Amino acid sequence: MSETSVANTLRRPRAARQHSEAAAESTSTHVGELDTAYLETLLGYNARRAALSVIAVFLQRMEPYGLRPVDFSVLTLIAHNPGITSRQICTALDILPPNLVGMIKSLDKRGLIERRAHPTDRRAQGLHVSAAGKRLQREAETTATQLEQDVSKALTADELQTLNHLLRKVYQS
Amino acid sequence: MSETSVANTLRRPRAARQHSEAAAESTSTHVGELDTAYLETLLGYNARRAALSVIAVFLQRMEPYGLRPVDFSVLTLIAHNPGITSRQICTALDILPPNLVGMIKSLDKRGLIERRAHPTDRRAQGLHVSAAGKRLQREAETTATQLEQDVSKALTADELQTLNHLLRKVYQS
DNA sequence: TATTGTTATACTCTATAACTATA
DNA sequence: TATAGTTATAGAGTATAACAATA
Numbered sequence: 138m139s140e141t142s143v144a145n146t147l148r149r150p151r152a153a154r155q156h157s158e159a160a161a162e163s164t165s166t167h168v169g170e171l172d173t174a175y176l177e178t179l180l181g182y183n184a185r186r187a188a189l190s191v192i193a194v195f196l197q198r199m200e201p202y203g204l205r206p207v208d209f210s211v212l213t214l215i216a217h218n219p220g221i222t223s224r225q226i227c228t229a230l231d232i233l234p235p236n237l238v239g240m241i242k243s244l245d246k247r248g249l250i251e252r253r254a255h256p257t258d259r260r261a262q263g264l265h266v267s268a269a270g271k272r273l274q275r276e277a278e279t280t281a282t283q284l285e286q287d288v289s290k291a292l293t294a295d296e297l298q299t300l301n302h303l304l305r306k307v308y309q310s
Numbered sequence: 311m312s313e314t315s316v317a318n319t320l321r322r323p324r325a326a327r328q329h330s331e332a333a334a335e336s337t338s339t340h341v342g343e344l345d346t347a348y349l350e351t352l353l354g355y356n357a358r359r360a361a362l363s364v365i366a367v368f369l370q371r372m373e374p375y376g377l378r379p380v381d382f383s384v385l386t387l388i389a390h391n392p393g394i395t396s397r398q399i400c401t402a403l404d405i406l407p408p409n410l411v412g413m414i415k416s417l418d419k420r421g422l423i424e425r426r427a428h429p430t431d432r433r434a435q436g437l438h439v440s441a442a443g444k445r446l447q448r449e450a451e452t453t454a455t456q457l458e459q460d461v462s463k464a465l466t467a468d469e470l471q472t473l474n475h476l477l478r479k480v481y482q483s
Numbered sequence: 484t485a486t487t488g489t490t491a492t493a494c495t496c497t498a499t500a501a502c503t504a505t506a
Numbered sequence: 507t508a509t510a511g512t513t514a515t516a517g518a519g520t521a522t523a524a525c526a527a528t529a
Contacts, residue, residue, distance in 0.1 A: 171402050172390045175451070176383055180458055180470065181364035183477035185379070188357035189404070190481040195354050206358070207496095210349055217345045224510060229344050231362070236497060238512060260505045260510040281352060289353055291483035296476055297353065303465060303473040304356035308363040310464040380519090397487060409520060411489060433487040433528045 180307070191288045198284050202277045203247070207232065209277055211240055212266070215250055216274045220263040222255065249273055353480070364461045371457050375450045376420070380405065382450055384413055385439070388423055389447045393436040395428065422446060 176182045192206055199209060210230055215221055223241060227234050241264070244250045249270035255261040266274060289297045349355045365379055372382060383403055388394055396414060400407050414437070417423045422443035428434040439447060462470045 171387070171394065171398060173387065173402055175390060176386060177478055178458070178474065179454060180462060180474060180477075181361065181368050181379065181454075182383065183474050183481070184357055184361035184364055186404075186481040187477040188354060188361045191354035191357060205495095206354065210355065213349060214344070214346065217348060221344065222510075225344060229346055231359075233498065234511065235499085235513075235515095241511095255510095258506075258510080260503095262511080278348070281354075285351070285353055289480060291479045292476060296479075299472065300476040300480075301351065301353060301356050303469055303476075304353075304360040305350055306464045306469075307462060307473075308356070308359040378518095395487080406521065407488065408490080408492095408522085414488095428487095431487080431529070435488080 184304070184307075191284075194284060194288050195281070198280050199277060202273055202280070204273075204277055208240055208244070209281065211237070212244060212249060212270065212274050213278065215244075215264045216266045216271060219265050220253075220255075222261045222263065224261070226264075244270070357477070357480075364457075367457060367461050368454070371453050372450060375446055375453070377446075377450055381413055381417070382454065384410070385417060385422060385443065385447050386451065388417075388437045389439045389444060392438050393426075393428075395434045395436065397434070399437075417443070 195206055195209075199205065202209075204212065207230070211226055214226055214229060218225075223234065223237055226232065227237055241250070241252075245252060248267055251265045251267055252262040253265060255263045285297075289300075292300065368379055368382075372378070375382075377385065380403070384399055387399055387402060391398075396407065396410055399405065400410055414423070414425070418425060421440055424438045424440055425435040426438060428436045458470075462473075465473065
């Protein structure tokens, strides 16, 4: 399948929103609103649901650039860290080396990055964005920044900042 | 592969934590700390990283119960909503019907749930937890609640509550 | 005609083992 | 002996198409 047909996976039936307290156990069948209150107290559940809902929008908006979430992260990391190695990307993004190979190969084939000889380690390669890669990454970054506003429209600017701060504390602990 | 070997997927190299501002572009190779500052401003990135880090712990702790995250959500939803249908679960958890079939079948085969005739719709089935299912779900729920404390140990109780609240606002919008 | 549950299937994502070249 | 990049491959996770039974 071609790289452009990336975002055909959108499907966003909203979650049940009620925290119903009423027990409907008198009959053998639950007929009213669902009780999802307990699941909604769980950080793993909420973080996963939020991530998936943001990523769904991301997939749509990034489809013109042919970048999926991890592709975007990799390209952005290379743009912001010229000469970075594959191994450094793997550590920073928690990707396994075999799974990065294809992405790097694809970005290279598209002419977005270059692999140069590493100056001090002949096993490694220094990764750099090409001129075209820099242009694409800048456009994609602008799109991502705009998207940030859209997916958090239920939040104030302060709330969004707080949310990002708390999320980082969770995964950086 | 058996259902008990679920949590063999743990690998947690911590993310780079520095928000370095210094541009190291003078040489062709980046040697110092990586600059991940921009990615760490993005809600999708942070939510995904946080979700994955919580889920990694979840997989470990739930391995004794043979429950992966979605299995746990499904079993919990049935326990809290006796008589719920597959279709209702799909809507509540944003799962596609074909992907739920195997989970329901597995929970049924393990004797954790029962499928009864739906009282008003002969196409549907009312799902109920068995006595064993109720016991397992209660233990798993206790484990999940305990886990909540552990994965959020970098946060105060207030911060955790705020975080969950803001995450729900994101995916319930 | 639409919906529930289901089968078959394909694609993507994520993991391990093992290799080579270099350190 | 250990590490960087790679290949091959296996297993989850997630998607679509299409069907029978029922609404």
